[in-house]
Amino acid sequence: MLKHTDIWRAIDRLAAQSGLSASGLARRAGLDPTTFNKSKRTTGDGKLRWPSTESISKVLDATSVSLTDFVSLIGDTAGPGAFQRVPVIGYAQAGNAGYFDDAGFPVGTGWDELLFPSLGDPQAYALEIAGDSMEPVYRDGDTIIVSPAAQIRRNDRVVVRTRGGEVMAKQLVRETATRIELLSINRAHPDRSIPRGEVAWMARIIWASQ
Template sequence: MLKHADIWRAVDRLAKEYGLSASGLARKAGLDPTTFNKSKRLTREGKARWPSTESIAKVLDATKSDLSDFVAFVHGEAPRTAFRNVPLIGLAQAGSHGFFDDAGYPTGGSWDEIPFPDIPDSNAYALEITGASMEPVYRDGDLVLVSPEASIRRGDRVVVKTTEGEVMAKQLRRRSARKIELQSLNPEYEDRFFEMEEIVWIHRIIWASQ
């Protein structure tokens, strides 16, 4: 029998698995930060309040988790997730020569590595955020997982490399055959506008540790 306490424990364990609080997990999924607060788990009359299927679907999507992982947490088991080592460098290093090939895939022997749940993109890599230019979305020390193979749509957060060797994390505002508009994550920094011929590659951020 599915119990109220088991479902909420699974939510808490999923959050912990990704280094988040319950409110951090809700925020990551685009939900109200109080959605999973303990005060929301019972009504004023003491009746059980269950998380909605929509909220569960959103957190699974935001953490790139499978329903089987969540079910494992419900039953008090560890998710049977395959891990592999993902290349890691600091964002400040990413513009240097020798870290990416012409296609924008990680190359060379200077990368560190971190274990990460396996994803379909074998060329995925991680960047460690340095400084305050990405605040308040990404803070100094946060890790972002980047997928060169992921499709990119308007509004996605992306990592872009220019022909000048600059590498930056921005939000894609608009892209046409000739131009690209990038919105700065930190409102104190200017938005950026480029001709497409000035862009070497653009990759989508698919996960962040926050």
Template structure:
């Protein structure tokens, strides 16, 4: 499992390999220059603060680095750069019974497999987006990589499955013990609020192949 320190190590290594400081890397990716400052890697109460998937995607795009390269940096350069087979599940399949267990992990085997750089989550899967409710961030046919074991925090893009069988990709606005608040990616669709009893599971989107 990828650790908090591993991700920050990968960011620092990527910056150094491109001849940049952490601040310079943030600037090149058109992020706030303080985004990757060491002072921002922990909260004031001592909890680890994770960089967002969006900020990681931006630095990869800005530097031309691949996800495999970034993953290798996260492992201290010890990763083999190999691939893992992960299930590719359609949105309609994701909403049907029998494709996920109670923890939101894919089960069974009635799906295709796709190759993806090793990310340390044996339960990771690819989800094919359908419809236009998630535009302009995710379009029909885009593939997102979902990591059920990853920690989820405010501002993350997530996949949510309701007890009614609806599956959606949203941004997490707020989560409490009793309520889940979601921001719609498409401005033409309303934000949503679910009670804890209405939600089956929530999983973090790690990557999008667009």
């Protein structure tokens, strides 16, 4: 018997295959970005809510996926450990106080989620890019995955959060005992040299949805 969770799992997997979050998939299909959010999968009184056939049809058209291929995504067939759920945080939200702890991990509940092949870091999370400050590498609407556990080397692309709450994606040029030198990905924006004491955390970007 087809289960409610089977259909939603297939939508999550379709989004992951397309390099998108569930909200990104809905947006690509011309739907309200919240259409596939976890909060929309049940009603306020706890009843199961199924995706409409119209919304499924639109995402299949938007991703050029056949109904047969979509059906193959239904069911728990990927095997244990093959996927992990990665919380997706809006990039504009990321700068607000309270969205990250001191180690750079997202806090709170109610995030959208991206079903993604296992990354080996259960603390990995995704950010949705807003604005043009990271073009042409990352564009408005792209999704990047950040791994707080990944080792950072010179010239890696990183997300940095200052103690003042500013969040930025840059390229690490140099790291000394006193400062962190960052290259702006979009050369129309200034490079940054930040005193180490002003950096709350820095984490490596390990994947992007380009």
